[in-house]
Amino acid sequence: MAPTPRIAGSRRRGGSQPRWGLLVFPAALFMVFFFAWPLGQMIFRSFTDPAMGLDNYARFVQTPSGVRSLLETLAMSAVVTLTCAVVGYVYAYAIRFASRRVAALLLLAVIFPAGVNLLVRTFALQVVLRDTGIINQLLMRLHLIGEHLTLIRTEFAVALGMTCMLLPYMVLPIYSVMRGINPDYVQAAAGLGARPVIAFARVFLPMSLPGLYAGSLIVFVAGLGFYVVPQLLGDNGGGRFLSQYTADYMAQAEWGYGSAIGTILLLVTLTTLAIAARVLKVGEILRMSFGGAR
Template sequence: MTTTVDNPRVVPARPASWFFSRSARQYSHALTFLLIAPLMLLLAGGFIYPIGRLVSLSLMAPGFTLEHYERIVTEPLYMEVLLRTLQTGAIVTVTSLLLGFPVSFLMAHAKGRMAMLVSAAVLVPLWTSVLVRSYAWIVLLQRNGIVNGLLIESGLIGSPLKLIYTEGAVILAMTHVLMPFMILPVYNVLRTIPAEYTQAARNLGAGPISAFWRVTLPLSLPGIFAGCVMCFILAIGFYITPALVGGPGALMMATLIGQQTTVLLDWPFAAALATVLLTTTLIFVLVFRKALSVSKGMNSVN
């Protein structure tokens, strides 16, 4: 006759309930749905529904029609504004990267008071209104502004230059406003790169430039891609700065949409313009995500 002795270490499994699964690290499908339901409702009410109404409004005149989109394609003005918006966004993004990467590198490697000074120079503009910063550029670049005054006093020019209400003024002001959105993501990645990687490359015979090009720059690509996406998306949707420092020759899509809604009251056509701008933004994000995944694959192979 054999007897069985219960193992005191074996804990009987708790039966799965409607809210909990058998694993202590997982929730059941029902509880997961209840947890994400408020977020899904907020997303549906604050994003999906307005976007759906926007697209449906662009297809009405008053019945279903595509004439608003045909108007965008056939009339040269609107395609010119769209291309100028994309071009300005690309220039602002590249300029922000070229000017912001050294600042990010300095923030990641500076110590003491220098680190505090650079961080303050980057963060303080974020606490200032975009409207205030745009008006500051008007004070600097206007006909009787500070820049023209300094150039005339130095004898470099005889009469004031037209610096304000130009495409260059828009690019300059937008770059100033958006540069922190490039600096911070790149800095966040650079500060996580161990210094030993660069030291190892130098010990293996690489020079400073080669070590930066082959070690630091590839490892900082996620921050660069994130900063480029943020800057480009914000740039093509900018309204305040182009409206204040830009002229008719620097008209952008956001300003054009504002004119259609507030001046001409053509809401269906404004909805079509906004839908085209939204679609362009989504395509850009998808292309950047694909480029980032390809870059990670190439780095893993190398």
């Protein structure tokens, strides 16, 4: 058994009650059984099933569809991060400077859908985007198009769907950081002679960047693991997402190869986080977005 874990904070406060650290134990136990154990199993299998060695990884590197799926996953996640960043920033800005009532409404509109099942929302998007869906019907009624547009089963549909699902995770950190920016700063810039556009670009935007970085990180990493949206909205005859690719092989009981792909996805995610931690000082950013900036 490990010695009693001690929390740094409790020690700083005089170390009178180090037993508080024990409270982390149930959660830690849960994580070990339901998270670390299966993850370890997956990594272990990728090196041992069907035979010891790097065969599964060699196979992935040598399979063009596998590598292509990895690259497509990264590209799609990047595109979605970008669209979420643009839309999310504007949206968060609108919430920040709207009247109290409108702000509450806008905030609700972004949080509420996040509470609805992802599958349900994806089916809903299917209804909207399909050939006889409301977009096509509307455009045809207005005689803007003669024949229906192919919206569903395209990369566009996947990007749109993922943007919809991930937008809240972009908006909330940005909004949180923006709310922490004292209006005095922008007024100070104006008082020093900066036009509104300059005051925004040189003072407000740089001060709100931590939120944008935090949101981008969350969206990019979450986007890498998306399965349902590409499955239901994507062109399944064409490229497959890495998560889909994994599932394909798992379904064929190719546990070793499937695990190897899963491990690669995990590695990509961890690499992203490591780079972000290095470049963006993630700890500080997360503290600012969720701990309430000054």
